[in-house]
Amino acid sequence: MSAFVPDLPRNTPTDSPPAVSPTSPTVLTLTGERTIPDLDVENYWFRRHEVVYQRLAPRCAGRDVLEAGCGEGYGADLIANVARQVVAIDYDEAAVAHVRSRYPRVDVMQANLAALPLPDASVDVVVNFQVIEHLWDQGGFVRECARVLRPSGLLMVSTPNRITFSPGRDTPINPFHTRELNADELTELLVDAGFTEVVMYGLFHGPRLREMDARHGGSIIDAQITRAVADAPWPAELAADVAAVTTADFDMVTHDYGPDIQDSLDLIAIAVRP
DSSP states (O other): OOTTSOOOOTTSTTSSOOOOOTTSOOOOOOOSSSOOSSOGGGHHHHHHHHHHHHHHGGGGTTSEEEEESOTTSHHHHHHTTTOSEEEEEESOHHHHHHHHHHOTTSEEEEOOTTSOSSOTTOEEEEEEESOGGGOSOHHHHHHHHHHHEEEEEEEEEEEEBHHHHSTTOSSOSSTTOSOOBOHHHHHHHHHHTTOEEEEEEEEEEOHHHHHHHHHTTTOHHHHHHHHHHHTOOOOHHHHHHHHHOOGGGEEEEETTSSSOGGGOSEEEEEEEOO
């Protein structure tokens, strides 16, 4: 374990990693709860998530980083390219075993995000991308992030924008989401937990993705969802377009310029612990 990870009791599931052959890594099943790399059918969602890691990884350079809710682990591994140390936490036992077997640079443990198993003021950055919408106790989680961060540490959060992701609905369209947020609600959540200097970004389709939207009835997202719900085959053009999406096809902008943040696909907040 890394220096800033506490010793855990001997009966915790993080004590002894499962015996996994390097040639037979644990495989995660695509369920819709998390995105997985290296699948053409999932490529749009994977790139939409990956781009945020790429754009914000420089803020982790040389720092002790916690990824709270690491999922498949590709993001924690990307951050490990620049960070001093990376600890990843996930509640799902299969995901933890997968990260251990596939990403040896990442120290991973199984734990509840509402009770982070780290000491006070032990990390410089907490990363929480596409996770907070899955949590029942969002306020408790954000307060835990404030507790484990050192003074002037960063909490970086991304989440689907409720206004565009589940438009006109009181409950999330994704069955794995408990509560989705708009920009004001996410800001309020962070400020109420004591964070300051909250900067909000929005993720948007860039020019090439807007061309794909036009080719697929106005929305490449709806084209994918409609066929998934109907369990219908994908037209060849849709499959090719989805497989061709890259992180360069997304724009990430702040309030200061570009489209209105309320129209964004995803929200990205960076907040400072006083």
